[in-house]
Amino acid sequence: MSFKFIHRIAFKQARSVLLISVLLGFISASWQIYMDIDLEKQRIKQTVARIINLHQDTAARTVYNLDTLQGEEITAALILSPIIHHATIIDDFGDNLATSSRDPADKTWLASMGSHFFQFNSHIEEPLIITPPNQNNARLIIDLDTAHIANTYVHRAIANLFMTLISSVILATIFLVLIYRYLSQPILDIANWVNQLRQSEVCPPLPYNKPDELGDLAAGFARLWEERKEKTDQLNETINRLSKSEHFSRSLMDNAGDAMFLCLPDSTIIRANHQAADSLKTDEDSFIGKSLAKFSKNFTAKTLQELFATIGDKQPCTLEDIQINSLGEFVPVEARCIRMCLNDKDYILILARDISVRKKAEQQIFELAFFDTLTGLANRRLFIDRLNTAMQFHQDNQHYGAVLYMDLDRFKTINDSLGHSIGDAILCEVAKRLTRILPENATCARFGGDEFVALLPDTGQSAELCAEIAANHALQILEELVIPFEVDGHQLFCSTSIGIAIFPDKKHSAMETLRHADTALYRVKTLGRNSFQFFDPEMQSSAQERLEVEKGLHQALKNNEFELWFQPQVSSDDKILGAEALLRWRHPDKGIIMPGSFIQIAEESGQIVEIGNWILLLALKQLAAWREQGLPESFKRLAINISPLQFMQVDFVDRVLEMLDQTRIPGLLIELEITENMLLNNFEIASNKMKLLKKRGISFAIDDFGTGYSSLRYLHYLPLDVLKIDRSFVTGLRPSSELAAIVAVIIATADRLNLTVIAEGVETLNEKSALMELGCNGFQGYLFSRPLTAQQFYDKLQQAEQTFLV
Structure with missing residues (x-):
């Protein structure tokens, strides 16, 4: 069998029909075997019940009379059945009155396989009714020959499966012969004729002209061949005219200063200019035929298709995106999308301009407006904006947050004695330490000089829990900032004082909350510095007490x-x-x-x-x-x-x-x-x-x-x-x-x-x-x-x- 023949439809059809027929025959036979399992179990159960009913009364009288000889005859008669290999009669005192057994059938591998699928209770105990009743322990015990039963069932199932498969194969063969005679052979003739059409200047005679579907197919191919010859001549003339206009359009695209992509409405790139290849850091052939979304960070192929569908002929769309080039670099671009119709087919022309310089300038303006230029922390404007947002949010959901107002102790002495450069270095190190120990959702800001403020936006559902968490953070800050600062060979000590205010309070605004924290900070300064205080004295006492107990528990275990x-x-x-x-x-x-x-x-x-x-x-x-x-x-x-x-x-x-x-x-x-x-x-x-x-x-x-x-x-x-x-x-x-x-x-x-x-x-x-x-x-x-x-x-x-x- 040649390699070419196995790819023929006739061969695939024969193989598929044969496999499907065998598979359906196997499934049908397997289903019948599966359905026969319950019937076989029911038949065995009925057979055993009939045998037991036949000897049950006699066995009961034997137990009543304690007639061992008659009991042996009953058990011997029971094991004559090929499905029973052991029988025992137990008297009403629980003693063995009579027993008979024979060797069970050999357990072949077929019997083992049948036993796996054909499982049933092979040990049966049937009570014997004795009149008058004594201890009610009399019973007839029967053990079934599972190997004989399974072997018999498996042989019958295999025969059924084999006959079903044979009949399926025969039917499939007959079906294949008919199909080949009336369908496959005519199709092969038509296929050979079509191959001749490729190399012929004149249409050969039709290979099949009967008035049926295949005849219509052959006639249709003949008509298409005639039409193709006529259209080919027209197409060659059109190509010559388009080549001139395409050369002009290509020149315009390649000399444009912006990157230009011509895409289908499904975002597939079909053409691009030299500037586009330069911006993507690759050659043009590597991205033609790919989706524009592959080079976009903000858009997927689906979202680009949805966007392109909204663009009209006179309604171009302008958007900003992050372009990803072949080196993995991100370049911000401003893109203008225009719908075009060429030869009754829609295209999308994208003009993309690099706006990295503009974005960098905007970022610098943003940082100057909202961040401290020395430490990189938020400034007062950004901090108050986030505090207002947190307070409004917590007034709605009944949660609490805290503001920690910090002022460095002895910083003015260090700054005046060693110079502003040393002071600035300490401020930057303080910012790093605060950022490291505060939670991710916190906002840390520098208000100017040596004043730092931290916003803990969500610290619990109760003011007490919020106070405890805020106090814990304050202790961490105090412990962190007493560690000496190493600056230009100087070992400098600079602790901090912290004032804490809990929010929200419907009576107080963000500025008033800040003022409360500042008031608490002033109280720390008057009490000796290097500590923290709450604006609410009761909250301060409660938080301090809980912290003392928590710290004491550590010592209690240790000591x-x-x-x-x-x-x-x-x-x-x-x-x-x-x-x-x-x-x-x-x-x-x-x-x-x-x-x-x-x-x-x-x-x-x-x-x-x-x-x-x-x-x-x-x-x-x-x-x-x-x-x-x-x-x-x-x-x-x-x-x-x-x-x-x-x-x-x-x-x-x-x-x-x-x-x-x-x-x-x-x-x-x-x-x-x-x-x-x-x-x-x-x-x-x-x-x-x-x-x-x-x-x-x-x-x-x-x-x-x-x-x-x-x-x-x-x-x-x-x-x-x-x-x-x-x-x-x-x-x-x-x-x-x-x-x-x-x-x-x-x-x-x-x-x-x-x-x-x-x-x-x-x-x-x-x-x-x-x-x-x-x-x-x-x-x-x-x-x-x-x-x-x-x-x-x-x-x-x-x-x-x-x-x-x-």
Whole structure:
């Protein structure tokens, strides 16, 4: 078979029809085989059911009579069926009464293939009804010969597939013969005749003249050939006339001072002048036939087509663009687009002029108008414009921003003593440091002299959070600017004072906000410099306090100032069931600080993760120490609070398991307390982590239950063990009060979910009595004990154990 023949339509047609016929035959047969699978499974199921029904009653009587001989006959009769290779009768005591089996059929590769697609239950157990019933364990067990069944099915399926493919090939062959006789052969004759037309001055006789479509095709080619000869003569004459006018047009384009591109309406370049090739840094042949959009930064082929469609014959379009040449350089151009019609065909003529000089001048004018010439920072005009925009925006969306007004300390002394060049160098270095440490959306400006102003346009949804963030940035600036400046061999020290004003305030404009920041700056100067102050004294105090706490938390972890105290959890008979680990901060100056004063700040600053890991490890080590000293049997668990931020850490589960292995503490002794809102906001993640930890025996409690917003439906799907009733429901609780109704619902919910209930904040016997009356048997609160140090708790635990032993 020659290479030329395989490209013939007849060959491609034969190959396609044959392949499609075989493919359709294969699909049809495969579909039939697939449909037969369910029928075959149903037939086997019916056959097995018929065999079982045939022997079920006899087998039941055999079991009832415990007739082993008759049972052997029944099982032997069952395996006579080729689809059964093992049968067993189990009596109503669960003992094997009779068994018969034979070797299953050999599992050939065909049987293995059939078993992969033809899967069914090969092990069948059918109960035998014994009257009167005893233990109801009697059953008939049958194992099917899967190899025999699969082998039989595969052979039948292969035969069906083979016959279908043979019939498809035969039909395709007949179809191809007919097509070749009445279609392909005439087309080949016409194709050879057409090839003769190319080299002939006179039209040869028609190869096919029957009154059908192919005859019309041959006649049409003959007419076209005659018309072509006539048109060719006319075209040659027209080309001679156009060549003269084209030479004139080409001369005009090549000598033009601007780059000129002649494009089709789809933006394809069909002609360009020498100036265009020079501006693109390439030869003309390299971009002819390409889209003009390839050399444009601002326009795509689609947008150029849309633009060209709007250009009229008398309405040229002028636009600016960035031209990209072959070297990857960007050149600003001004382009004028004109629609032209030549020989009833539309074209777009583009005249592009380099405007780099003009753009550079405009940029210089812009920078002089809006930027400081020394430092490159924004000037007062640009800063106030952006401040006005930010204030207007925040008045609409209720967000807050801040203005930091800065003045360099001792700068005048340095400038006067060492000269303006040194002073200018310091100002430039200050600008670099401020730009480096301020956020990207901030605007930093120089107002003149040594005054710098920073705009933090969006720092939070509350004035308090905005003040905290602004204070943090102010501290960073103070720390950065106290670093000595190295200028011309001089080591110079120049700190800064910062005044801060928070916006927006509907009563104050941008200029008034700036004046407030300047007022705060003046207050810093009077108080000793190198610090910051807020215009609002209350905000200053709040931000300063939060910063002191945040800084103190770092020192507390570093200096080991945190302690763990433990509050007992007791039963209704006053046995200590466990304890909750509670954090205390022993401040070197303020003494013991309760968690309520610093936990929220730790969570907002992210320090809660490190603190939480410290609590978890210390609690496990303390529990390990108590175990070595000896724990009473009544002690069940140690409860440890877990912060939502700590719990959602990617490595939380691995870290907990590592700590358990390190301290050799069994998970059954650990209870992790989590909050309701964490479950609601991160249900899927929380559920997966809880299940992983549950495998090590760790239990989970919902802390302060009833004060969050979690759905009760979630409680059913989570591996929870304990609900802790919040103290707000316990304080002043009486059996007939409204709070009692709420507590009763919580306890009933826990009972239905098989959860333990512990009431927090129990301080009086009346509260304990009311809780016990409602069904609560777990308590924690000052009535039983205040939080104790580790040694105090262990001593109390030993005393309580000795009391119960007595």
